Amino acid sequence: MSDLTTDALTAGYIAHEDEHLAHNYHPLPVVVARAEGSWVTDVEGRRYLDLLSAYSAVNFGHLHPAITAALTEQLSRVALTSRAFHNDQLGAFAAALAELCGKDLVLPMNTGAEAVETGIKVARAWAYRVKGVPAGAAEIIVAHDNFHGRTTTIVGFSTDESARDGFGPFTPGFVGVPYGDAAAIDAAIGENTAAVLIEPIQGEAGVILPPEGYLRAVREICTRRGVLFIADEIQSGLGRVGTTFACDREDVVPDVYLLGKALGGGILPVSAVVADRDVLGVIRPGEHGSTFGGNPLAAAVGLRVVEMLASGEFQQRALALGEHLRARLDDLIGHGVVAVRSAGLWAGIDIDPVVGTGREIAERLLARGVLVKDTHGQTIRIAPPLVVRATELDWAIEQLKVVLAG
Numbered sequence: 001m002s003d004l005t006t007d008a009l010t011a012g013y014i015a016h017e018d019e020h021l022a023h024n025y026h027p028l029p030v031v032v033a034r035a036e037g038s039w040v041t042d043v044e045g046r047r048y049l050d051l052l053s054a055y056s057a058v059n060f061g062h063l064h065p066a067i068t069a070a071l072t073e074q075l076s077r078v079a080l081t082s083r084a085f086h087n088d089q090l091g092a093f094a095a096a097l098a099e100l101c102g103k104d105l106v107l108p109m110n111t112g113a114e115a116v117e118t119g120i121k122v123a124r125a126w127a128y129r130v131k132g133v134p135a136g137a138a139e140i141i142v143a144h145d146n147f148h149g150r151t152t153t154i155v156g157f158s159t160d161e162s163a164r165d166g167f168g169p170f171t172p173g174f175v176g177v178p179y180g181d182a183a184a185i186d187a188a189i190g191e192n193t194a195a196v197l198i199e200p201i202q203g204e205a206g207v208i209l210p211p212e213g214y215l216r217a218v219r220e221i222c223t224r225r226g227v228l229f230i231a232d233e234i235q236s237g238l239g240r241v242g243t244t245f246a247c248d249r250e251d252v253v254p255d256v257y258l259l260g261k262a263l264g265g266g267i268l269p270v271s272a273v274v275a276d277r278d279v280l281g282v283i284r285p286g287e288h289g290s291t292f293g294g295n296p297l298a299a300a301v302g303l304r305v306v307e308m309l310a311s312g313e314f315q316q317r318a319l320a321l322g323e324h325l326r327a328r329l330d331d332l333i334g335h336g337v338v339a340v341r342s343a344g345l346w347a348g349i350d351i352d353p354v355v356g357t358g359r360e361i362a363e364r365l366l367a368r369g370v371l372v373k374d375t376h377g378q379t380i381r382i383a384p385p386l387v388v389r390a391t392e393l394d395w396a397i398e399q400l401k402v403v404l405a406g
């Protein structure tokens with residue numbers, strides 16, 4: 001990487017950032033200045049294929065013309081009203097998103113973590129007001145190795161020490177069980193259990209797919225035991241895995257969808273909790289809110305995103321290109337790759353330690369014009385924009401081959 005970081009503009013920018021920016025990230029040494037579709041351009045004028053898509057927030061590619069059109073059109077009228085007043089965009093967004101999810105109601109927020117926090121509040125209020133759990137006793141079952149965001153409540157039920165250490169005391173009321181083990185969920189449910197909160201596929205953990213039948217079993221258990229099934233589809237949802245939601249892979253409908261990332265079209269933070277009236281209807285005026293949540297700009301962008309998903313075109317691309325990608329990744333097993341996990345256009349690739357760490361592979365790919373992100377030491381995660389071309393994926397795999405060969 002020394003050749004890259006000695007580029008004057010890049011090095012100067014990074015040094016400038018280091019002076020005043022809190023060090024809560026360790027970015028790869030590339031300074032992005034522009035982007036379009038599946039490609040970004042750095043300050044030196046070099047182009048890179050973006051195989052991270054801002055952790056699936058850029059599912060439709062950078063600055064998709066249909067999304068930027070919705071944004072600029074709305075930006076010429078009104079951007080922010082607060083929910084103290086109605087705005088003429090939010091109703092259409094809520095209606096379209098509810099229909100996409102097959103649910104009654106939408107509660108709009110901004111970031112993914114806020115959607116998760118909102119889901120937790122809704123589940124607890126539902127437990128007290130509908131299920132009859134004694135005040136203050138509600139429990140939510142979560143999975144080990146989960147990633148649901150970075151607030152103090154959320155990191156409190158993480159099993160990742162680097163997410164938790166130094167940030168306690170934490171919110172009580174969470175019970176952890178191994179991911180992929182439905183029987184463990186059944187065993188952990190008690191009379192005060194409000195909900196089971198899981199990712200249908202664990203993204204941050206390295207694109208971990210649960211065993212076949214797990215989501216169906218969780219659905220059956222939650223129904224039988226009278227607890228809510230909350231699916232965090234913030235990263236797995238909205239086309240990424242070849243279906244609208246990862247739960248669709250097992251024809252499962254959770255009680256509550258948590259959505260974010262791609263809901264903002266890769267432009268704005270837009271998140272939402274989506275559920276039926278008997279669940280989301282427990283929230284009363286004044287109990288929950290957000291200054292920016294449901295703002296007209298976000299609603300116009302979110303509506304366009306939902307309209308784009310309605311045709312199924314992006315889901316189809318993710319499915320077809322995902323198969324294409326998977327076949328090529330499987331060819332690398334035994335050649336610097338130990339294992340591949342994937343769903344649609346989303347893959348976790350475990351790198352043989354002999355050829356380097358995940359970070360080293362990501363750095364070498366960067367030098368060859370491909371952007372990826374490592375996770376948990378030996379894994380690299382790829383989530384190309386769903387607009388990527390098969391030939392571009394092939395080219396990226398060629399770069400990976402070269403990099404793995406040393």
Ligand SMILES: *Cc1c(COP(=O)(O)O)cnc(C)c1O
Binds near residue numbers: 116149203236260261
């Ligand atoms: C990214 C993510 C979140 C948190 O979203 P932010 O917008 O970063 O707060 C929550 N859950 C999952 C599964 C995610 O991938």
